[in-house]
Amino acid sequence: MVFKKRLDYGFNAFNVPKIPRAPRSIRRRGQSKRTVDDSQICAFELLASLAGKLLQESESSASSNASEGHDHFSIGKDVIKQEIQYDDKPMKTECFEQGSCEASVVASESTTENSDNLKEFTHAENDAILERTLIKTQQISGDSKSGICKGNVAYGNFPGNANVNGNSPDIGELCDGKSENGFKQEKDTRGLETGALHIANTCPSKDSAELSMAFPPPINSDRDVKLPSRRDPVPNASFSRHRNDIKLGSRDDDENFSRFNKVSNRFKASRPPTRIGDRRIRKLLTSKYWKVAPKLNDFENSRAGIKPLYRKRKTCYNYDRCQYDTLYKRRKFFDRSSIVTSDGGNSSESVSNSPGKVLNGDKSSSAALSHGGCGVSSFLTGHQASHPSNDSHVKFSIKSLRIPELYVEVPETATVGSLKRTVMEAVAALLGGGIRVGVLLQGKKVRDDSRTLSQTGISCEDNLDALGFTLEPGPAKAPPLVCSEEPPLLLSCDAAPQNLTSSPATPAVDTGILDPSPDPPSLTNSANHVDSNHEPVSSITDMLTDQSLPQSRALVPVPAMNVEALAVVPVNQKSRKSELAQRRTRRPFSVSEVEALVQAVEELGTGRWRDVKLRAFENADHRTYVDLKDKWKTLVHTAKISPQQRRGEPVPQELLDRVLAAHAYWSQHQAKQQGKHHAGTLRLTDTQADRNGVGAAIPTVIM
DNA sequence: ATTAGGG
């Protein structure tokens, strides 16, 4: 469901016209940007869900080759069911933000994309589709992707699939059964006669069957041709409500072709640097041209965690799951066995208040997947609940899990459609081997499954940020861990560790940089302390490999295939080291720094951060003018709120008063009196001062 | 490279 909707957006992305930006002052956060983001996310998530589906299917096949038949059928059912249920309840709640979800869903369903990518995604439930997809990819890619194919074919177990029971998929049957059931049910539920019917006819059953049959062996070349043909059926027109779908429909293969080239170029360009300029790459990937890539990127990076405090505290949006907040662009690099990257490592993204229902244990994971629950890997949703005094259960949400990075390379001549499939394959390959969930605490892998959370040290004290989950290749298991008991994670956790920053919250990251010393008094001299920023890019070589590797055929598929033309490879190997780009370590401003900042701003005014930086933080290499600006921003905010609401190292009220005064002053004098403030410029008047009770803050500017 | 804002 959810993802269907997203899907729309995702594809839509291609269409989204770039909207000229209005002047900053005017522009609202929503518009263009948001659109794009959403789309990216959506697509991404879609992929994820697909993968999940695939996985399920795979699992079944893998587990028992002997069995035949109905499994898929059943699977399909289950999936659908879940979906439905999902719809009934939470859905509404969650989605209202974007308009009716239902509408969107319907739309997606009814719409047939020429290449049926859309359909594929839309009905991720249809495992058959997945197969089809894979196959197609092969064909398209031209290069014998048989390797890939196989890889994909390999099924594995996915942790959370309660619904799925191992069975071998009879492909043909599978398809039919699925499509029928799936669609029908949906139809009933939502009353999409049209859409459903249409789809049913148009799609999967036949093709999928064929495809699936072909599966093992290379593939039938005709498929490609087929793709285009599908376009006709697109009934878009009829459904006015589907805003995105239509666009989607038209998009795909050909239209994008040209674009694709562009994209690919870019992509390629970025590639070499991949290991190096994380940032750069990110940018490239994010570029408008490359819609798909970004998603991928997001996926990989699904910044598992750490958007920590800030986010946590921010209220969660109800639609949260459906939203972009999911979209953390962070470049994370993983190894086949996921690595614990420093800071980002943690994924317990945040505790959200989201209305969401709380899914428990394995159930949740499976559910999430089947729903396509928004997330890359799987998002377990829940929310921090009040801590029952006794048991101290904690409900928290995992917005994302870290997963191995996937590397994708596609020839420029490939079509977007093939690209999509390629990505799909990559994901499938990853999941196909079966994945496990790893638990990270403070960046370290927790292996002892028998220990309790408290024993392990997972508690409030540790701060949620220290808790993370990863997806790792290997025998699936462990998902349940998610909701086990745990001391209540209090919101307070957020605030708590100021000092902890330096502490091992994120080991990897912190490594090199401890600069606990709150601060040297003299800002100017700060050089002394802060020093080395070298982010501990320490080789986080595989910490993971250890366990599951043996069996994990997780990556198996990859190695098999030719990396050349169309290859999706879970990146790992050498390059990782440099790739670990992480968020800068957090370095709370010390009082002295704040003071210096205030002082500088009083003199220079806001809007001249460069100068401020030079004046007061020249030696503090880790403080960029942006940081200063941000700090000022927060200071102003802090000064406005009640002391009780403030967190972290308390800033002397006196300073805050000055902040307010200066802020007010410079706000008025918007006229940028450049350098010099006329004599005594900064005469902060009483106004604010008294308000704060403190004696008039009289920050006169000294010049 | 800076600035300004939103996330």
Added chain:
DNA sequence: CCCTAAT
């Protein structure tokens, strides 16, 4: 703090 857009 990060990310982006606009300068």
